Amino acid sequence: MLLLAAASLVAFVLLLYMVSPLISPKPLALPGAHVVVTGGSSGIGKCIAIECYKQGAFITLVARNEDKLLQAKKEIEKHSINDKQVVLCISVDVSQDYSQVENVIKQAQEKLGPVDMLVNCAGMSLAGKFEDLEVSTFEVKPYNVYVTVAYPPDTDTPGFAKENQTKPLETRLISETTSVCKPEQVAKQIVKDAIQGNFSSSIGSDGYMLSSLTCGMAPVTSITEGLQQVVTMGLFRTIALFYLGSFDSIVRRCMMQKAKSETIDKTA
Ligand SMILES: NC(=O)c1ccc[n+]([C@@H]2O[C@H](COP(=O)([O-])OP(=O)(O)OC[C@H]3O[C@@H](n4cnc5c(N)ncnc54)[C@H](OP(=O)(O)O)[C@@H]3O)[C@@H](O)[C@H]2O)c1
Numbered sequence: 001m002l003l004l005a006a007a008s009l010v011a012f013v014l015l016l017y018m019v020s021p022l023i024s025p026k027p028l029a030l031p032g033a034h035v036v037v038t039g040g041s042s043g044i045g046k047c048i049a050i051e052c053y054k055q056g057a058f059i060t061l062v063a064r065n066e067d068k069l070l071q072a073k074k075e076i077e078k079h080s081i082n083d084k085q086v087v088l089c090i091s092v093d094v095s096q097d098y099s100q101v102e103n104v105i106k107q108a109q110e111k112l113g114p115v116d117m118l119v120n121c122a123g124m125s126l127a128g129k130f131e132d133l134e135v136s137t138f139e140v141k142p143y144n145v146y147v148t149v150a151y152p153p154d155t156d157t158p159g160f161a162k163e164n165q166t167k168p169l170e171t172r173l174i175s176e177t178t179s180v181c182k183p184e185q186v187a188k189q190i191v192k193d194a195i196q197g198n199f200s201s202s203i204g205s206d207g208y209m210l211s212s213l214t215c216g217m218a219p220v221t222s223i224t225e226g227l228q229q230v231v232t233m234g235l236f237r238t239i240a241l242f243y244l245g246s247f248d249s250i251v252r253r254c255m256m257q258k259a260k261s262e263t264i265d266k267t268a
Contacts, residue, residue: 013227020223025146025197031056034112036105038094038122041068043157045121046075047187052117053087054079055191060088060108060115063122088112094122117194125163146197149218150190151211153203154180170254174247178206197221209236 035052039045040061049059053076061076063069069089076087088111090104109115154160154175164172186203193201198221202211212229213236220226 016223016227024222027197028116028195030117030191030195033057033116034060034109034114035117035119036060036062036108036115037119038062040119040121041065041072041089043121043159044152044155044183044186044190045119046072047183048119048121048190049087050076050079051184051187051191053077053085054081056081056085057117058086058088058112060090060105060112062090062092062094062104064091064093066091086112119190119194124159128166128168146194146199146221148190148194148198148201150186150193150201151203151207152181152186152190153178153207155183155186156180157183170251173250173254177246178204198225209239212236213240 030052033052033056035049035057037045037049037052037059040049040059041063045061045063049061049072053059059076061069061072063072066089069091073087073089077085088108090108092100092104094101105115160180167175181203189203190201199219200211200215202208209232212232215229220229
């Protein structure tokens with residue numbers, strides 16, 4: 001009886017795996033597609049633009065500094081696969097006037113056609129202690145628009161170097177427990193997940209574990225993905241508790257070190 005139940009379960013899971021591709025979104029064809037990359041003049045955004053260009057896409061780069069944009073354009077154009085491909089540069093601050101951003105995207109669409117893929121990579125991370133920091137969805141599926149949320153690990157970019165300058169010691173030590181990725185590797189994975197219409201994009205086993213653990217009510221792209229999340233959730237939570245324990249011990253050690261040096265300073 002138990003054997004029969006186990007065999008039925010395995011058969012059911014296999015069936016789900018087999019029908020999964022039938023209900024997953026159709027991958028986006030990059031050849032000839034118009035890809036807009038905000039933050040495309042540097043780091044991860046630039047590598048994503050290169051990866052899409054290598055696969056035949058037309059690119060619009062959006063960032064503020066015109067010299068950096070032109071430099072990135074030249075670098076991207078080296079990877080063309082046909083002479084029709086175009087890299088358009090738009091200098092605009094996406095954190096300012098929304099109507100200006102809307103205007104420039106309209107102009108880009110007039111030149112290169114409707115946007116097939118929007119990569120939002122503009123920005124920077126300012127690290128700091130919580131107490132030091134200042135306070136300061138729409139439904140798209142029916143329109144065949146898919147959203148991919150990427151969780152890049154620490155990635156070797158100019159932005160990351162800048163972020164490291166303000167990182168508290170505890171955060172730096174915690175982030176040093178994993179290695180720093182190359183932006184090309186991160187870009188390849190993000191483009192792969194975006195064209196497949198995957199909701200989350202992660203790199204490496206830690207990234208996979210984190211995106212599974214934080215899936216909550218996030219949509220799934222395939223039955224396979226949903227099944228993997230259901231099956232691995234308990235195991236990943238157990239591993240995560242060990243990670244949290246080790247991060248806590250790093251913070252505790254830093255506090256003890258700080259208290260020790262404060263006592264030495266007072267007695268000196
Ligand atoms: N590197 C990492 O380890 C890492 C990890 C996780 C997440 N991220 C996130 O991924 C994104 C890209 O990071 P990155 O390391 O590739 O950074 P980066 O090398 O500094 O590149 C940032 C890009 O965004 C543009 N940009 C910044 N502010 C802008 C604004 N207001 N309007 C328009 N463009 C703007 C910059 O150009 P201009 O300055 O000329 O405008 C540049 O092209 C950031 O949001 C970062 O927080 C990075």
